[in-house]
Amino acid sequence: MVDWRKQRADRDARIAAGRAHSDGRSGGKVVAAASVVDLLEAVLKPGDRVCLEGDNQKQADCLARGLSACDPAKIHDLHMVQSGIVLPEHLDVFEQGIAKRLDYSYSGPQGGRIAKMLYGGQIELGAVHTYLELFARYFVDLTPNVALIAGVSADRDGNLYTGPNTEDTPTVVEATAFKNGVVIAQVNEIVEKVPRVDIPGDRVDFVVEADRPFYVEPLFTRDPAAMTETQILMAMMAIKGIYAEYGIRRLNHGIGFGTAAIELLLPTYGERLGLKGKIATHWALNPHPTLIPAIESGWVEQVHCFGSEVGMDRYIRERPDVFFTGADGSLRSNRAFCQTAGLYACDMFIGATLQIDLMGHSSTITTNRVAGFGGAPNMGSDPHGRRHPSDTWMKAGREAQITGDPALMRGRKLVVQLVETFGDKLVPTFVERLDALELAKKIGLELAPVMIYGDDVTHIVTEEGIANLLLCRDADEREQAIRGVAGYTEVGRGRDKAKVEELRSRGIVRRPEDLGIEPLDADRSLLAARSIKDLAHWSGGLYEPPARFRNW
Amino acid sequence: MALPDPNAVSWYEATARQRLSAFLDAGTFVEFLGPAERRMSPHLPLFDLPRAFDDGIVTGRGTLDGKPVLIAAQEGRFMGGAFGEVHGGKLVGLLRAALDVKPDAVLILLDTGGVRLQEANAGETAIAETMRAIVDARAAGVPVIGLIGGRSGCYGGGGLIAGTCSRLAVSESGRISVSGPEVIETNKGAEEFDSRDRALVWRTMGGKHRRLIGGADAYVDDSVSAFRAAALDLIGHAPAFDLATLDAEQARLESRLVRFGDCRDATEIWARLGVNDPDAIPSMTTAAFAETVAGVTEASHDAR
Amino acid sequence: METLTFRHTTTKPLGGTTSQAITGVVASGNLEVLLERILAPDSCEIAIETPINGFGDVWEAVVADFVARAQPGGLRISINDGGARPDTVSLRLLQGARLMEA
Numbered sequence: 001m002v003d004w005r006k007q008r009a010d011r012d013a014r015i016a017a018g019r020a021h022s023d024g025r026s027g028g029k030v031v032a033a034a035s036v037v038d039l040l041e042a043v044l045k046p047g048d049r050v051c052l053e054g055d056n057q058k059q060a061d062c063l064a065r066g067l068s069a070c071d072p073a074k075i076h077d078l079h080m081v082q083s084g085i086v087l088p089e090h091l092d093v094f095e096q097g098i099a100k101r102l103d104y105s106y107s108g109p110q111g112g113r114i115a116k117m118l119y120g121g122q123i124e125l126g127a128v129h130t131y132l133e134l135f136a137r138y139f140v141d142l143t144p145n146v147a148l149i150a151g152v153s154a155d156r157d158g159n160l161y162t163g164p165n166t167e168d169t170p171t172v173v174e175a176t177a178f179k180n181g182v183v184i185a186q187v188n189e190i191v192e193k194v195p196r197v198d199i200p201g202d203r204v205d206f207v208v209e210a211d212r213p214f215y216v217e218p219l220f221t222r223d224p225a226a227m228t229e230t231q232i233l234m235a236m237m238a239i240k241g242i243y244a245e246y247g248i249r250r251l252n253h254g255i256g257f258g259t260a261a262i263e264l265l266l267p268t269y270g271e272r273l274g275l276k277g278k279i280a281t282h283w284a285l286n287p288h289p290t291l292i293p294a295i296e297s298g299w300v301e302q303v304h305c306f307g308s309e310v311g312m313d314r315y316i317r318e319r320p321d322v323f324f325t326g327a328d329g330s331l332r333s334n335r336a337f338c339q340t341a342g343l344y345a346c347d348m349f350i351g352a353t354l355q356i357d358l359m360g361h362s363s364t365i366t367t368n369r370v371a372g373f374g375g376a377p378n379m380g381s382d383p384h385g386r387r388h389p390s391d392t393w394m395k396a397g398r399e400a401q402i403t404g405d406p407a408l409m410r411g412r413k414l415v416v417q418l419v420e421t422f423g424d425k426l427v428p429t430f431v432e433r434l435d436a437l438e439l440a441k442k443i444g445l446e447l448a449p450v451m452i453y454g455d456d457v458t459h460i461v462t463e464e465g466i467a468n469l470l471l472c473r474d475a476d477e478r479e480q481a482i483r484g485v486a487g488y489t490e491v492g493r494g495r496d497k498a499k500v501e502e503l504r505s506r507g508i509v510r511r512p513e514d515l516g517i518e519p520l521d522a523d524r525s526l527l528a529a530r531s532i533k534d535l536a537h538w539s540g541g542l543y544e545p546p547a548r549f550r551n552w
Numbered sequence: 553m554a555l556p557d558p559n560a561v562s563w564y565e566a567t568a569r570q571r572l573s574a575f576l577d578a579g580t581f582v583e584f585l586g587p588a589e590r591r592m593s594p595h596l597p598l599f600d601l602p603r604a605f606d607d608g609i610v611t612g613r614g615t616l617d618g619k620p621v622l623i624a625a626q627e628g629r630f631m632g633g634a635f636g637e638v639h640g641g642k643l644v645g646l647l648r649a650a651l652d653v654k655p656d657a658v659l660i661l662l663d664t665g666g667v668r669l670q671e672a673n674a675g676e677t678a679i680a681e682t683m684r685a686i687v688d689a690r691a692a693g694v695p696v697i698g699l700i701g702g703r704s705g706c707y708g709g710g711g712l713i714a715g716t717c718s719r720l721a722v723s724e725s726g727r728i729s730v731s732g733p734e735v736i737e738t739n740k741g742a743e744e745f746d747s748r749d750r751a752l753v754w755r756t757m758g759g760k761h762r763r764l765i766g767g768a769d770a771y772v773d774d775s776v777s778a779f780r781a782a783a784l785d786l787i788g789h790a791p792a793f794d795l796a797t798l799d800a801e802q803a804r805l806e807s808r809l810v811r812f813g814d815c816r817d818a819t820e821i822w823a824r825l826g827v828n829d830p831d832a833i834p835s836m837t838t839a840a841f842a843e844t845v846a847g848v849t850e851a852s853h854d855a856r
Numbered sequence: 857m858e859t860l861t862f863r864h865t866t867t868k869p870l871g872g873t874t875s876q877a878i879t880g881v882v883a884s885g886n887l888e889v890l891l892e893r894i895l896a897p898d899s900c901e902i903a904i905e906t907p908i909n910g911f912g913d914v915w916e917a918v919v920a921d922f923v924a925r926a927q928p929g930g931l932r933i934s935i936n937d938g939g940a941r942p943d944t945v946s947l948r949l950l951q952g953a954r955l956m957e958a
Contacts (some may be wrong), residue, residue, distance in 0.1 A: 230947070
């Protein structure tokens with residue numbers, strides 16, 4: 001007789017073991033924060049696949065502290081499958097021998113340490129994924145045995161309110177709870193009735209009332225006070241040379257200062273160009289504070305969010321026509337759905353990167369930092385499964401079409417890199433060879449960690465101009481178009497000047513003056529808000545910036 | 553909620569030179585020891601640090617609504633507006649010239665973190681000499697008005713200098729203190745003062761707090777035109793510099809210490825001053841704040 | 857600190873009559889540019905003091921492009937650099953030239 005219920009029996013046994021550490025009430029779901037280590041040691045088994053919810057923003061930090069305090073003699077060789085490596089504890093568990101193998105997406109704040117540990121062999125790396133890719137594998141070959149998640153509140157039945165930062169939680173729970181896994185949630189408080197049910201209680205096996213509210217990083221707040229004239233110039237070029245020309249209405253923005261400058265120029269420069277209603281109306285975007293002036297000026301029809309942003313909750317609540325909110329009024333975000341929206345329903349992704357090579361491949365990985373990908377490769381790729389037309393998509397498709405039957409032409413997603421030619425400390429953005437290739441060799445990766453492949457990139461915008469790679473007809477043209485906007489970097493100075501001028505005459509390389517933009521006009525007075533305080537004013541006092549962004 | 557006028561020149565955003573040219577009557581500014589004279593720091597090259605042609609301070613004369621004034625503006629972005637030897641010497645020289653020129657006022661556009669570490673002895677001396685020169689100018693009947701609203705605030709020796717001015721105008725961005733947030737945190741710990749908690753920094757040292765407790769005499773919007781109007785008004789209301797004024801100032805500071813010495817947060821001070829909703833102060837508009845200030849007796853006085 | 861000096865011949869003098877101008881501030885990633893109309897109308901000298909060593913060839917290229925574009929004949933241009941990126945240098949030079957053309 002085949003036993004078809006081995007996993008189910010194992011799950012039941014784990015839950016029974018965990019119940020011994022509950023407070024004994026309401027069916028034993030509620031566990032005190034002080035008993036987290038006991039609970040985890042009872043539920044986990046060596047070699048388990050574990051998702052310790054570390055999202056882009058929200059962190060199950062109480063459970064992370066608990067896991068890193070477990071006895072490595074009891075709990076070891078775990079295989080961590082989580083999108084974000086954000087907290088020190090996420091890596092501590094590898095140093096302590098509690099965890100061994102890692103599959104993840106993003107490690108911004110821990111990028112330096114994770115690089116060291118990869119070099120040192122302390123982490124057995126599966127792969128660095130995009131968000132959607134990791135989520136997809138949760139349902140195929142990386143299904144967690146145990147998920148440790150975070151929410152704002154829960155009732156005693158385990159019904160969970162995630163708060164505005166829903167993020168990865170529904171995806172993680174879906175994969176774990178419905179495939180014989182155990183779900184443990186930490187919440188800031190246990191309440192009689194949750195404001196809304198984001199995760200039904202029958203998918204949550206244990207609830208821990210955390211010793212302090214979970215940590216959220218204000219990752220998407222860009223202070224307008226720090227925006228430079230160069231970033232404003234680039235924003236002007238992008239709006240006039242790309243947004244206006246392609247009529248881009250459905251889009252996603254990266255998190256850099258350049259894209260934030262675009263958001264702040266919409267109600268000023270964009271308005272002057274008569275573009276209101278014609279561009280930037282539908283967004284897959286976190287609630288960027290810098291989008292407030294555009295929203296308040298009536299530019300934005302709707303925004304779906306991956307997560308939330310610290311300080312934006314009240315503002316979002318008061319703008320339900322723009323944001324996706326629950327019956328309780330608060331934001332409902334969802335990373336998996338928003339990533340899908342960015343991949344299939346947006347006509348453009350525009351974002352920054354750290355390095356671009358001569359073919360347009362880009363990477364945020366340098367030899368001593370492994371930041372991971374997050375969602376950029378999902379947004380910043382041309383989805384071959386797309387089957388709905390839009391004017392923007394079709395125009396880009398026509399530009400890219402070199403040969404073939406026009407009746408079989410398909411569109412192209414615009415993938416725009418918005419970069420200054422030099423980064424901090426005069427480090428060039430344009431390079432002959434990506435550091436990512438060196439890293440791959442050093443730690444023996446089969447696949448070099450390229451963030452966006454060159455064949456997905458359609459435009460590169462720098463302070464020197466715009467390179468339209470769709471119009472390039474061969475590799476040499478592509479290289480010279482990239483060199484032609486690479487400024488005074490070695491790559492830029494190595495250009496064939498005559499060839500670049502020829503590309504310019506064909507509109508493949510365009511300078512500010514070709515677009516009718518005077519670089520000396522790029523002034524901070526063009527910004528709809530010049531400080532965080534201005535943003536708070538625009539919001540009518542609804543935006544409540546975190547203390548570190550205030551100067552009042 | 554009123555948004556700032558995009559056409560107004562923001563004091564906070566402007567450079568020292570931009571502030572000066574928009575502040576004075578158009579075309580009246582004449583610079584002393586301008587950049588082409590290249591009177592730069594003799595010390596910074598020893599530390600492999602870049603110099604500025606004017607050593608971070610612009611000095612000269614001009615008119616304000618027709619009144620002749622001497623004026624100095626610190627550049628808060630060059631080395632945090634800190635006092636070095638040349639920088640300090642230019643300010644002291646300007647103040648001493650006031651004894652001969654007898655302008656209607658000397659205006660100091662303070663924007664400084666204090667003394668430049670690389671030339672600390674010269675900088676400390678400059679602070680002391682500046683305070684002495686301010687006192688001499690005031691004793692000779694020339695009001696000295698400090699205007700504070702720049703990136704670097706007014707810290708260290710700059711805070712001491714502010715304390716010797718006849719009158720001070722401050723914007724919300726302006727901060728006045730001797731020890732800066734980081735210095736306090738380093739010496740007393742983050743539990744005592746978390747320098748990254750910027751709301752705390754502003755509550756404790758910012759323009760609104762200084763105005764409420766009478767540390768500054770005018771609170772203005774962050775625009776050059778607002779500072780200009782405030783300066784003109786303050787010149788007309790500068791106190792005499794005599795024993796009575798100094799006695800009054802001593803008494804004011806002593807009673808302030810007695811009344812508020814045990815407060816743990818600025819909001820407690822505001823409550824004791826009779827402010828109804830202290831927590832609302834930081835987000836108040838200039839107009840609403842002006843109404844609140846009008847109800848606080850301690851905010852306005854004849855002392856200093 | 858590194859000191860660099862570049863001398864160029866221009867095809868014409870810079871327009872305008874302003875004798876002196878200054879723009880920018882010596883701060884991290886920024887620079888100040890002092891322009892003085894004191895040289896022969898067909899020559900231009902640009903002297904730079906920078907705390908970042910080893911970028912002489914970049915400065916040379918930035919200056920050459922500026923001279924070709926603005927034809928700043930007659931100007932002695934002095935720069936105190938705070939570690940500005942080349943695009944910021946170009947922008948300040950053009951801002952300075954515009955002030956002198958007034």
